[in-house]
Amino acid sequence: MGSITIERVSRRFGSTVAVDDVSLTVDDGDFLVLLGPSGCGKSTLLRMLAGLLPTTEGRFLVDGLDVSHQHARHRDLAMVFQSYALYPHLSVASNLAFPLRARRMAKGATREHVARVAELLEIGHLLDRKPKQLSGGQRQRVAVGRALVREPKAFLMDEPLSNLDAKLRTATRHELVDLHRRLGATFIYVTHDQVEAMTMATKIAVLNGGRLEQVGTPLDVYAKPASVFVAGFLGSPPMNLVDVSVTSERGIVRVIGDGIAADLWAGATPPIDAVLGLRPEHLLIDGVGPVQLDLVVETVERLGHENLLFCTFGEGRRSAVLRTPADVAIVEGQALRAGAAIEHLHLFDRASGRRLE
Numbered sequence: 001m002g003s004i005t006i007e008r009v010s011r012r013f014g015s016t017v018a019v020d021d022v023s024l025t026v027d028d029g030d031f032l033v034l035l036g037p038s039g040c041g042k043s044t045l046l047r048m049l050a051g052l053l054p055t056t057e058g059r060f061l062v063d064g065l066d067v068s069h070q071h072a073r074h075r076d077l078a079m080v081f082q083s084y085a086l087y088p089h090l091s092v093a094s095n096l097a098f099p100l101r102a103r104r105m106a107k108g109a110t111r112e113h114v115a116r117v118a119e120l121l122e123i124g125h126l127l128d129r130k131p132k133q134l135s136g137g138q139r140q141r142v143a144v145g146r147a148l149v150r151e152p153k154a155f156l157m158d159e160p161l162s163n164l165d166a167k168l169r170t171a172t173r174h175e176l177v178d179l180h181r182r183l184g185a186t187f188i189y190v191t192h193d194q195v196e197a198m199t200m201a202t203k204i205a206v207l208n209g210g211r212l213e214q215v216g217t218p219l220d221v222y223a224k225p226a227s228v229f230v231a232g233f234l235g236s237p238p239m240n241l242v243d244v245s246v247t248s249e250r251g252i253v254r255v256i257g258d259g260i261a262a263d264l265w266a267g268a269t270p271p272i273d274a275v276l277g278l279r280p281e282h283l284l285i286d287g288v289g290p291v292q293l294d295l296v297v298e299t300v301e302r303l304g305h306e307n308l309l310f311c312t313f314g315e316g317r318r319s320a321v322l323r324t325p326a327d328v329a330i331v332e333g334q335a336l337r338a339g340a341a342i343e344h345l346h347l348f349d350r351a352s353g354r355r356l357e
C-alpha cells in the first residue's frame with residue numbers, strides 16, 4: 001500500500017509563496033508527475049512530503065496516517081536521488097546494502113535482501129561493479145534499488161534524468177516505466193519536461209506559481225486543459241491562443257475576434273472576454289469547422305517527418321502555427337485557409353484563465 005494525500009499544503013520563504021494551498025490525492029500504484037516551469041514549487045512540495053523541509057501549513061497522509069510531524073526517516077518514503085548520488089567507491093552490492101547496514105540489519109539478512117532486490121531489478125550480474133562501470137539506466141536502477149531495499153511506501157524522484165544526454169534519457173525513461181509496472185509501487189516524480197510527464201505518468205499534476213492548476217491522466221490534461229496556463233504549457237509547439245469575445249446573437253453562441261467570426265452552438269451567454277485555443281495539429285488546411293482562418297504563411301520549418309507552418313492572420317497579423325505532413329507542398333508567402341472542428345476548440349475565461357464549459 002502507498003496512497004498519499006496532500007492536504008492544503010503551503011510553504012512560504014519570507015514573502016515568497018513557493019507552494020500555495022495544494023491538495024492532491026495519489027492512489028496506491030500511481031505514477032504521479034509533478035509538472036511545471038522552473039520555480040513553480042514542485043521541488044519544494046516533494047521535499048516537504050519527504051520530510052526534508054517543514055511545511056508552513058497543511059499536512060501529508062500516507063495510507064491514511066498523518067506523517068506531517070514524523071522525521072524523514074520514519075515516513076517510509078524513499079527519495080531517489082540522481083544517479084551520481086551512488087557511492088562511487090562502493091560496489092553495486094555495497095551500495096544496495098548501505099541503507100540496511102545503517103539500520104544494523106544482520107549480515108545474512110542483508111545479503112538476502114540485496115539479492116532479492118537485485119533479482120527484481122535484473123541487476124544481479126552487476127553486483128560486483130562500481131557505479132562508473134554502469135550505464136546511466138543501470139545506475140538509475142541501482143539508485144532505485146537502494147531505495148527499494150528499505151521497502152518504502154512510495155518512491156520520490158526529483159528530475160532524476162536531467163543530467164543524462166538525450167539518448168540515455170529516453171532509454172532511462174523506458175526503464176523507469178517498466179520498473180514502475182513491475183513493482184506496482186507508487187512513484188511521485190518531479191520534472192519540468194512535458195515529454196517525461198506525458199510518457200511516464202499515470203497522472204499529471206500541473207503546478208504554476210505554487211498553485212495546482214490541474215490533475216488528470218496525461219491524455220485528459222492534453223485534450224482538456226483546465227486553464228490557459230496548462231493549454232500553453234503542454235504541447236510542442238504550444239497551443240495557439242488568441243483573444244476573442246464570446247457573445248450570443250439570436251440564440252447562437254459566437255466567437256468574434258480579429259480575423260475570427262464563428263458560430264459555435266445554440267444557446268445564450270452574457271458577453272465575455274475569452275481566449276480561444278487551437279492546437280497546431282487541429283488547424284487543418286481547407287478543414288471543415290466553425291472556425292476558419294485566412295492565413296499567410298510566414299515561415300516553414302521542415303522537420304523531415306512533418307512541417308510547422310508559422311502563419312499570421314487578421315488585421316493585427318496575429319500568429320498561428322499549423323502542423324502539416326511533410327509531403328504537403330507549402331511555400332513562404334502563400335495564402336491559405338485553415339479550419340478547426342468544433343470538438344477541437346478550447347475556450348477559456350480571459351480574466352480567470354479557467355476553461356469555459
Ligand code: ATP
Pocket residue numbers: 013016017018036037038039040041042043044045192
Ligand atoms: P526548478 O525546476 O527550477 O527546481 P521548482 O518548481 O522545483 O523549480 P522550487 O525549487 O520548489 O521550484 O522553488 C519554488 C519557489 O520557492 C521559487 O521561487 C524559489 O526561488 C523559492 N525557494 C525555494 N527554496 C527556497 C529557499 N530555501 N529559500 C528561499 N526561497 C526558496
